[in-house]
Amino acid sequence: MTDQVLYADTQLCIVCRISAGRSIIRLIGEIDACNTERVAQTLVQAARIDESFVIDGSALTFIDVAGTRALIRTVGADRTRLQAPPRPLQHILDIVYPLPADTGATTPQRPTAGQTAEPAA
Numbered sequence: 001m002t003d004q005v006l007y008a009d010t011q012l013c014i015v016c017r018i019s020a021g022r023s024i025i026r027l028i029g030e031i032d033a034c035n036t037e038r039v040a041q042t043l044v045q046a047a048r049i050d051e052s053f054v055i056d057g058s059a060l061t062f063i064d065v066a067g068t069r070a071l072i073r074t075v076g077a078d079r080t081r082l083q084a085p086p087r088p089l090q091h092i093l094d095i096v097y098p099l100p101a102d103t104g105a106t107t108p109q110r111p112t113a114g115q116t117a118e119p120a121a
Contacts, residue, residue: 007042009035014042016049023050024083028059031067040070058084068092 007014012029025046031039046053055075063071068089075081077097085093 006046007038009038011035012039014039014046016046016053018049023053024056025053026056026059030062031060031070032062032064033066036064036066036070039067040073043070043074052081054080055082056084057082057086057089060086060089062086063089072096 002018004016004018005013006016006025012027012031012035015026015028017024017026023046025043027039043055055071057071063086071082071085071089072093079093079097079099082089082093
């Protein structure tokens with residue numbers, strides 16, 4: 001397995017690890033309006049390498065609305081293609097593409113008016 005830098009600027013580096021299974025596209029740094037277009041273009045190009053690639057968002061430190069839109073366009077409803085997204089992005093995905101009920105995954109519920117959030121026991 002080798003890592004290939006697909007894109008780099010002062011805020012973000014996109015690295016691809018090509019493997020026998022699904023390739024992994026790792027996002028390292030920040031995605032905002034300054035680099036969103038290049039990120040989207042890079043992900044389209046990555047699909048030419050391996051159309052079933054997954055995106056590793058564990059090293060993503062910031063993403064704005066434009067970046068979120070670009071990632072949603074890339075992964076669509078297939079949330080399994082986006083691994084370890086930052087918490088704010090995870091919340092947006094929970095709203096836009098909720099997980100099916102049969103996955104066993106749960107999304108923490110927000111307290112309603114008059115309730116307080118208590119840690120799970």
